[in-house]
Amino acid sequence: MTQPQPSVTPKFEEPKFGFNDYAERLNGRAAMIGFVATLIIEYVTGQGLLSWLGLY
Template sequence: MNSNTDKNLDDQLKEQANTDSEIKIPSTTATTNDIPEFGWSGYAERINGRFAMIGLVSVLLIEALSKISFLEWAGLITK
């Protein structure tokens, strides 16, 4: 980009800031307005991913606090 384009962009942003008194919310957010539904939907995948993250953090905390592996703690393997 050249300096003229940068100046024009800066001028446009300044004019927009002066004319807009409302706060603009970005189009992407962490929450969703999707309707809960079953099957392969964006909502279901988002919820599934969040539960997977909670499960992984839980396993890591169990291992860190008990000083043994999760599989030993759960009784699935013995030493």
């Protein structure tokens, strides 16, 4: 038996400027990607991010 399709198409809001749910969600996802990338760099190179960048 198949599920009935929704009769109403969801209305997505256009992204806005400033503090809103869309901007906060996007910022959170970017922070998570950056954190994981930092962990991978530290694991692969065996040194901290600042040392790897030559800043410390």
